[in-house]
Amino acid sequence: MKLDSKIPGGPLETKWERHRFEMKLINPANKRKHRILVVGSGLAGASAAATLAELGYEVDCFCFQDSPRRAHSIAAQGGINAAKNYQNDGDSVWRLFYDTVKGGDFRSREANVYRLAEVSNNIIDQCAAMGVPFAREYGGTLANRSFGGAQVSRTFYARGQTGQQLLLGCYSALMRQVAAGKVRLHVRMEMLDLVVIDGTARGIVTRNLCDGKIESWAGDAVVLGTGGYVNVFFLSTNAMGCNVTAAWRAHRRGALFANPCYTQIHPTCIPQSGEFQSKLTLMSESLRNDGRVWVPAEAGDTRPPHRIPEEERDYFLERKYPSFGNLAPRDIASRSAKEACDAGKGVGPEVGGQRRGVYLDFADAIARLGREEIAGRYGNLFQMYERITGEDPYSVPMRIYPAPHYSMGGLWVDYNLMSNLPGLHVIGEANFSDHGANRLGASALMQGLADGYFVLPYTIGHFLATHRLEPVSTDHPEFRRIEAEVSERTRKLLAVEGTRSVDSFHMELGTLLWNQCGMSRTKEGLEEALTRIPAIREEFWENVRVPGEGEDFNQSLEKAGRVADFLEFAELMCLDALERNESCGGHFREEYQTEEGEALRDDEHFCHVAVWEFRGVGERPLRHVEELEFENVKLSIRSYK
Amino acid sequence: MKLILHIWRQPGPKAPGRMERFDLDGISEHMSFLEMLDLLNEKLTAEGKEPIAFDSDCREGICGMCSLVINGVPHGPEKGTTVCQLHMRHFRDGQEIWIEPWRAKPFPIVKDLVVDRSSMDRVMAAGGYVSVNAGSAPDANSVLVGKDTAEQAFEAAACIGCGACVAACKNASGMLFVAAKVSHLGLLPQGREERMRRVRRMVEAMDQEGFGNCTNQYECEATCPKEIPVAFIARMNRDFLKAALFSS
Numbered sequence: 001m002k003l004d005s006k007i008p009g010g011p012l013e014t015k016w017e018r019h020r021f022e023m024k025l026i027n028p029a030n031k032r033k034h035r036i037l038v039v040g041s042g043l044a045g046a047s048a049a050a051t052l053a054e055l056g057y058e059v060d061c062f063c064f065q066d067s068p069r070r071a072h073s074i075a076a077q078g079g080i081n082a083a084k085n086y087q088n089d090g091d092s093v094w095r096l097f098y099d100t101v102k103g104g105d106f107r108s109r110e111a112n113v114y115r116l117a118e119v120s121n122n123i124i125d126q127c128a129a130m131g132v133p134f135a136r137e138y139g140g141t142l143a144n145r146s147f148g149g150a151q152v153s154r155t156f157y158a159r160g161q162t163g164q165q166l167l168l169g170c171y172s173a174l175m176r177q178v179a180a181g182k183v184r185l186h187v188r189m190e191m192l193d194l195v196v197i198d199g200t201a202r203g204i205v206t207r208n209l210c211d212g213k214i215e216s217w218a219g220d221a222v223v224l225g226t227g228g229y230v231n232v233f234f235l236s237t238n239a240m241g242c243n244v245t246a247a248w249r250a251h252r253r254g255a256l257f258a259n260p261c262y263t264q265i266h267p268t269c270i271p272q273s274g275e276f277q278s279k280l281t282l283m284s285e286s287l288r289n290d291g292r293v294w295v296p297a298e299a300g301d302t303r304p305p306h307r308i309p310e311e312e313r314d315y316f317l318e319r320k321y322p323s324f325g326n327l328a329p330r331d332i333a334s335r336s337a338k339e340a341c342d343a344g345k346g347v348g349p350e351v352g353g354q355r356r357g358v359y360l361d362f363a364d365a366i367a368r369l370g371r372e373e374i375a376g377r378y379g380n381l382f383q384m385y386e387r388i389t390g391e392d393p394y395s396v397p398m399r400i401y402p403a404p405h406y407s408m409g410g411l412w413v414d415y416n417l418m419s420n421l422p423g424l425h426v427i428g429e430a431n432f433s434d435h436g437a438n439r440l441g442a443s444a445l446m447q448g449l450a451d452g453y454f455v456l457p458y459t460i461g462h463f464l465a466t467h468r469l470e471p472v473s474t475d476h477p478e479f480r481r482i483e484a485e486v487s488e489r490t491r492k493l494l495a496v497e498g499t500r501s502v503d504s505f506h507m508e509l510g511t512l513l514w515n516q517c518g519m520s521r522t523k524e525g526l527e528e529a530l531t532r533i534p535a536i537r538e539e540f541w542e543n544v545r546v547p548g549e550g551e552d553f554n555q556s557l558e559k560a561g562r563v564a565d566f567l568e569f570a571e572l573m574c575l576d577a578l579e580r581n582e583s584c585g586g587h588f589r590e591e592y593q594t595e596e597g598e599a600l601r602d603d604e605h606f607c608h609v610a611v612w613e614f615r616g617v618g619e620r621p622l623r624h625v626e627e628l629e630f631e632n633v634k635l636s637i638r639s640y641k
Numbered sequence: 642m643k644l645i646l647h648i649w650r651q652p653g654p655k656a657p658g659r660m661e662r663f664d665l666d667g668i669s670e671h672m673s674f675l676e677m678l679d680l681l682n683e684k685l686t687a688e689g690k691e692p693i694a695f696d697s698d699c700r701e702g703i704c705g706m707c708s709l710v711i712n713g714v715p716h717g718p719e720k721g722t723t724v725c726q727l728h729m730r731h732f733r734d735g736q737e738i739w740i741e742p743w744r745a746k747p748f749p750i751v752k753d754l755v756v757d758r759s760s761m762d763r764v765m766a767a768g769g770y771v772s773v774n775a776g777s778a779p780d781a782n783s784v785l786v787g788k789d790t791a792e793q794a795f796e797a798a799a800c801i802g803c804g805a806c807v808a809a810c811k812n813a814s815g816m817l818f819v820a821a822k823v824s825h826l827g828l829l830p831q832g833r834e835e836r837m838r839r840v841r842r843m844v845e846a847m848d849q850e851g852f853g854n855c856t857n858q859y860e861c862e863a864t865c866p867k868e869i870p871v872a873f874i875a876r877m878n879r880d881f882l883k884a885a886l887f888s889s
Contacts, residue, residue: 050775051774051775065704065706066696066706066757066758066759067759067761067762068762069705069762069765069802070698070699070705071704072698072699074699074703074704075699075703084781084782086782122776122778124781125778126773126775126778128778128781128831129771129773129777129779129784129831130770130771130773130778131770131771131794131825131831131832133791133795133798133825133829134781135791136786136787136788138787138788139785140786140787141782142781142782159795161703161799163703165795165798172765172769172771173770173775175762175765175766175769175770176766176770176772178762179766179767185762187762210751239700240697240698240700241698274669274671276672276680277676278673278676278700279700281700281701383721384701384702384726387719387726387728388728390728453775454776457775501686501687503683545686545689547686547689547690547691547692548691552653552752553653553751553752556686556692
């Protein structure tokens, strides 16, 4: 299969500008003749739905929550990057581009990342104009803070609730279009399949989560902004409902999946406190601006932190990465914490036979800046920590440990954010293209909004203007066929009537993946996972118990469908990790590391995107390759020392 | 820990509901309240019974999806805390707990503890935005916003739209929710142009949806998980009066 990334020619700096000129337009009066289905209402989905409606398209927007404002983008804390250079510290579009490519360990597309850096400034302007209450200086200008993987201060923020404020901005724009009659909103509605007619994505099939009704929706284009898949690990920082279903169903219908093994383990999360835990809570990476990460220098030292003198502490990030220190990128900070805990230096309670935690200590910052200043910067985060752990971080150092947080992999898209299936567009975390093998902090919000506000609205017009689409209604036999398949699957889940709960399977899968396909991976471990996953899947379909009925509000059934898809997806994730015989970014294969334990890339053989084609459950998928060409950055060993 | 739970069960929007008693053992004090309900649901599933339907998503206090009334108080006994962030260490071994859904006319029950809050979305659609299309914004620093104004706007913008204020109010008033949005946007220069239009339309939509009026009981402020002050309601009333008097 030939993968055409459709990256425009010419110099990097002018690719997007020229492409925008070369793309075909749709007459304003004709836009209302096109219906676009947007699945998901997070930063990417809501901004796309609102912007497409502003342009004149007819839009349907779907979300599984009870309101579009609940999408998981809301939980992002730290901030959003932009190359404004308001701090006069030497930032530029080029520097943001370079930092992002380097942060991604040279596994992303140059042209996509450059475009992202280019539109980053428009995003800040747009959000400020919509009334997003960004942090300000006394003079009234916007404030910035520093984030991991950068030496300039380019992160815009709204206390520790940046995602919430940005999402509420998109949500308000979306509701404005709902009121204008341009967007039809469908809440508590989950996409369960994609409908492809004559090779083109023409619609979706959904389940109404209130009454179980299976319905079809037809359109001229389908946009998936359905988020990431790290809930496959069961315990992650994602919301309970986050899932891979929409993306996976599209994959089963022919959309290619890229780099599924690239998952991000976030370094600053509250450690697990017991077996009953349903999710892990992230503490914004911005805490690393002022907090110092340390463990006792001696393994097995169980003294309380205030009794461990300065010289008996190991500030391991500052020691190993003196120039970036506590602001080393996420993958590096996470792995270092794991190493320390594996060496017996972990702190906090034992869970599963190991102390999994390192200190994040604010004592120095409080002494230097005062308690009030620290409260101003991180007050709500400190409060959240205290609420969950019952400990006061102003007097006792926080305990943190890495947790699955974000997926860099996703459905394959070209430069126009369209998958290999014409008409199917994928935006935000659900696609793969901009973060390579590791995402830098404050880049996810940037990418979601870039895709939704400033990229897709142009490229989708080009698609519609250059493809002759026959009118299709939901009476088409293909809709009927897929509706029947979806109903049958639901019936099957309910009919198993086994003995184990859905969660017990999800937990079993998650533990296996965390051990074998988590922060570090080995050939043996991945091979073991690949033999165990099909067995878990088999048992699931023989022994799961899904109580209740299909034509009803049934949360067990919702979960069962999502876990069934995770059980198929997990295999692809492990296979991708096994085939990528190198370490890069968040993908760390123990066999491939430098003498100092850093990720060892193999640019000669793996400077490419691994793109997978579905061939049936349990069948080996086909691995295609999109070579990555770096014309503007020199591939180097990522050093943060 | 062991608890005696009384939980509202209602099979559907139109079916009658009732309280059902459950005795639950094996609860850890480190569990969140919702993890305690997860435990109960696992037990019910194992017994072949139907689990209790309740809403939650982020479980870190920001999405606003969770919505339980615990012993008569929306989001339970801890101040400034959503129910997903409430931990079992705040309860006693052997305690009896009553769990109910949000009860308010504009929030019809979907099932058990799950309610339909789309009325709040419709109030937002009436005017909870700044009318600025993507692409038409000036440079962000060309409009200055004083730090104090930004902070005050933020305080209002912190609303998570959970509806606890409505559930806590004997009148099922949505005033704190609406006032938070009206104040957030009205305080900022970017939202000033539409300030009068916005307040009129949102208040009108709020009345149409069946939310009640404010009679200054301040239950809303007391239960708001983001501790949004009722002073914003006074602010909204001033804006509304001005809008009613001075615009056509």
